[in-house]
Amino acid sequence: MKPSPTREALLEAACVLFYQRGIHATSVDAILEKAGVARQSLYLHFTSKDGLIAEFLKVRDERWRGAMQRYIATAGEPDQKLLAIFDFLASWFAEPDFHGCAFINTAVEYADPQHPFHQLSAEHKARVRADVLALCLEAGLSEAEAVAGQLALLMEGATVTEQVTRGSQAARQARQIAEILIYRSKGETDACVN
Amino acid sequence: MKPSPTREALLEAACVLFYQRGIHATSVDAILEKAGVARQSLYLHFTSKDGLIAEFLKVRDERWRGAMQRYIATAGEPDQKLLAIFDFLASWFAEPDFHGCAFINTAVEYADPQHPFHQLSAEHKARVRADVLALCLEAGLSEAEAVAGQLALLMEGATVTEQVTRGSQAARQARQIAEILIYRSKGETDACVN
C-alpha cells in the first residue's frame, strides 16, 4: 500500500462527510471540494463512489474499535473495563458532531439485508460483540456469551437514544443497567445494594 | 376531512415504500405507480413530497403506538404488561418485512437534529417513553421515571440490533434484562413501603 496523499485526502473527506451527513446525502462533488482534489483523481484511486464507501466502512471499523480498546485500556480491574465501555460511549456522545453509529446508519441507508454495505455493518457489529465477549471472559463472568450480548444491546440502545434525542444521558443510563448485569453475573445473589 | 380514496391510496403506498426502502430511496414515481394514481393527484392532496412524508410520520406514530397498546392490553398483571412490551417487539421483529423503527430510520436519514423530520422522530420517541412511563406507574414501580427510561433504551437496543442483524433474538434478550430491572424496582418498592 503506497500512502498517496491525494488518496488519503479523498478518504479523509469521505469519512467526515459520510458520517456527518450520511452516505446518500453526500455527493461526489462535495467530497472532491472538501478534499481539494480533482474529479478524475477519485476514479484514479477508487473504482467508484461505492468503492470509496467500502473503504470508509473499513477504516471506520478499525478506528472506532481501536478508540474503544484504547479507552478501555486505561481502566483497571477487568470488570471496571466493562463499565469503561459506557464511559467511552459518554465521551463519544459528548463530541459536538456526534451523529450516531456509522454502521447503524449505513444499515438504515441500505435497508436490504442482502446489500453488501448492510452486511459489512452486521460484520462490524459482530466484531464489536466479540471484543466485548473477550472482556467478559477476562472478567471471569459466568455466562459470558449471554452478558456480552446484553452489553452489546445496551450499547446500541444508548447510541440510538442519544442520536435521536441529544442530551438524553443515555450512556449513563446504560452504564447503570450494565452495572447490575455484571454484578449479577459475578455469581452473587441479588441484593438491593446501591 | 373527507376520506378521498385517491389520497388514501397515495398515503398507503407511501407508508409501505417509505418504511421498506427508506424515504430518500423512494421516488415520487414509485409511490405513484404503487398507488395506481396520476402524477398531479399527489400535488392535489399534498403540498409536496415533504408534505406526504410528514403525513406518513403522523400515521406511523399513531398506528405503531396503537398496535403496542392493543397488544399490551391482552396481558394481565401490570408488570406482565411491561414485559409484554418485549413480546410485542418479538412479534414485530418476526414480520418478514421488518425494517427497524421508522423513526430511528428517519432520524438517520435526516441527520441534522434541527430538521423537522428529525424532531418529529424525537417527539415520537418521547411519546413512546410517556406510554411506558404510564405503565410503570400503573405497576407501582419505585423510580418509575428511571425505569421507563431504562425500558425505552432496551426497546431501542433490541430494535436496532434486530434490524442490523436479523435473527439475533434481541427481543428475548431485552426481555430478560427488563425482567431483572422490573424485579429490582418492585423489591425497592416493598422495601420502601415496609
Next chain:
DNA sequence: CGTCTAATAGACCAACCGTTCTATTGGAGC
C-alpha cells in the same frame, strides 16, 4: 534535456429527481 507519471480543470453525458403545466376525461348534481 527528454520521459514518465500523477494530478489537474473542465466540458460532457445519460439518468434521475421533484415539480409544474396543459389538455382531456368522466361522473355527480342541479
Next chain:
DNA sequence: GCTCCAATAGAACGGTTGGTCTATTAGACG
C-alpha cells in the same frame, strides 16, 4: 343538457447525480 370538479395522461422544466473523456500541467528521475 349543462356545469362543476376530481382525476387522468403525458410532456416539459430545471437541477442534481455518478461517471467518462480530453487536454494540459508540474515534478521526479535518469
